[in-house]
Amino acid sequence: MDTKILLDESDIPREWYNVVADMPNPPAPPLGPDGQPVGPEALEAIFPPGVIEQEASAERWITIPDAVREVLRLWRPSPLYRAHRLEQALETPARIFYKNESVSPAGSHKPNTAVAQAFYNRQAGIKRLTTETGAGQWGCALSLAGQLFGLDVRVFMVRVSYEQKPYRRTLMQTWGGEVFASPTDLTESGRKILARDPDTPGSLGIAISEAAEEAAGRADTNYALGSVLNHVLLHQTVIGLEARKQMERIGAYPDEVYAPCGGGSNFGGIAFPFFADKATGREVRLVAVEPTSCPTLTKGLYTYDFGDAIGLTPLLKMFTLGHDFVPPGIHAGGLRYHGDAPLVSQLHEEGLVDAVAIPQLETFQAGVLFARTEGIVPAPESTHAIAAVIRSARECARSGEPRTLLFNLSGHGHFDMAAYERYFAGDLKDFEYPAEAIEKSLAHLPHFGDG
């Protein structure tokens, strides 16, 4: 059997799949500071009409504009791999497949939505996008997408990452992105923080404030977000739609679908199209994999909380560890979000999506085994899905059950080698479940609208 299942460019999906149409209950609405549902109009200062419409849509299928499909051709359809060598190493009767999203120029699934968001902003006459980035994956994706649609992109990069990850910064600049160490003196929010603490290392929360402030204050500028919101998950469904078609081509269907889960967009991207089948009675387990050090779905509360760290956004109903929870400094930077996408959270609450938490060392062990069998060095985020798949494949080796497993290889680890270096040097550890910090943070949940 072939190692890769390829599709033609004509097989790039023509419509995104909107899971809202198949959910047993309508999504809980975002709430304003007054505890009342926030309408789409509240988003008009920072998002273009195309995106706002999708954020609130219940239509099952939403047309992908031709201009977006044209850009996706640069790397899509992405290949689906059969992990023959990993299976052999595990001596498992399980069949393991992975969707390789690391083939995008930015090295992850993030450009799938960056391209769509850039398109809708360009369509709305916007000239400039702002965003925040931590480790830099999202800032890279948006810089690339902005460049391809002729939009300027200004990235507020958390200062400590800006200093520690100069190569990601240079990557954004290569695609024309303007990158600033946040906090900056370009915004009111930034200046306030700097006045208080000139040596602050910055935080994602501060960077969001700066990016959103600038977008709200300038008519030619909008804001773009890389995960969590409904439209972002929608754009990522090209992953699962392609994977389903690729498996169909060889007469296979997954018993279990795995993806790393931070804000929820790559999980939703691969899992939701299979949820469509599950909604019609097909048996398929959808498993979100998170770090034990930031166990949002497995240990968090399902309630209303702020999307950002300092409480500027509308309240989202989601699994949360509390908006001021700061997880230990694991290397899977993309999985350190305190909350989770409202759509993923609601499906998890309703028992339709499973979740598992995995400790850091097990994920690196899995990543190294994957690199040594399949060749590709995975991003630390992706190693979470690999570790969960390995657990299941080992169960199959014991039981003899030939499960079909599918996971999303959300990105490569080329810019994360410092993490692997520390792993080989024995400098990485498993963090204890941060029970006390989570308890403390959950005590700060907003006191309204939590029904």
Place this chain on the structure above:
Amino acid sequence: MDTKILLDESDIPREWYNVVADMPNPPAPPLGPDGQPVGPEALEAIFPPGVIEQEASAERWITIPDAVREVLRLWRPSPLYRAHRLEQALETPARIFYKNESVSPAGSHKPNTAVAQAFYNRQAGIKRLTTETGAGQWGCALSLAGQLFGLDVRVFMVRVSYEQKPYRRTLMQTWGGEVFASPTDLTESGRKILARDPDTPGSLGIAISEAAEEAAGRADTNYALGSVLNHVLLHQTVIGLEARKQMERIGAYPDEVYAPCGGGSNFGGIAFPFFADKATGREVRLVAVEPTSCPTLTKGLYTYDFGDAIGLTPLLKMFTLGHDFVPPGIHAGGLRYHGDAPLVSQLHEEGLVDAVAIPQLETFQAGVLFARTEGIVPAPESTHAIAAVIRSARECARSGEPRTLLFNLSGHGHFDMAAYERYFAGDLKDFEYPAEAIEKSLAHLPHFGDG
């Protein structure tokens, strides 16, 4: 038209193409220290029989073992891209195609030969491979290939690179490679150098000596080389064979084929299969692109010289700047070799292969334009081919001639972002043609066998 032309795994070539069969003259033989031709038996201490046979073969087609094709499936056939967006940016009537060799797990074309060499060594009962690496591309490729064939790989990495490029080192370790900063105290050669100069930054010449010494001294250990020799270029012809088939699929044929040229293996890899057509009268220009700071083909002498810097190897007839020429520290580390593959050199001497030299800043400018139009950030080596293609496409824009241009995108630049960073900071410069250094070095050519 599609952006990518894909082939199935069944289209991975079944035979390598050996250009020797179609050369107007037989290749000049390597000479020993006595000026007499060296027979294949001289190589038995460090190379396996399969490789030695290929090194001396004049057969046009050489079967690719199934076990090698099985591993190549992990990333081959590599996609051929039509560079629509680059063409638009250049407003050129030229059609630009590129073969994307950056899709291998190691990020370059190097694994094409590493896999074959690992196979033949495994077949010969060898347990261990040694090699040298400068920037680390080749060490990565061999570590990966060794891992996949169950061979231990020991890499002698030039000390200054070992210290400056920790991520490449970690990448090798991720694939199980043992990496040492050369010179080491593991070999006689290393100990000698260290006794003389304990703080030496090392050099490729020293690293070669260490790797070859260890291979020659141990029955279970062989040596593997990443470029220059005939068998290496042979293994790389999968690139051109696939590209020719991909262009055929859409009824296209290149007027000009470009590749960066350091030791000559990626150039030979894409160009030789088109040379087969040229040999039967088809018009196609094959252009090797080198840096002006190391202008081997454009300013060197065609004569016998050592393959390594300190004169341990047999004498190879090639274009050379002198084996002790040390080129300026440009960022395209893979293009800093003093010589060139004997096969490429002979074809260039006979007027069948063209060469062009391009200054460093023009190559980075080309690389950034490529990243901003096509998305992929190219390796500094690959930007040389891109720059030459851009020159030709601009000529077409002026003349209206719709040339079809093909180039080899030999690798991505994910581990070269420090070079881009320096480019954006304005810290890079064009080096003057190092005439004096070359003159001095050419005065040290060996005095025998240069006919």
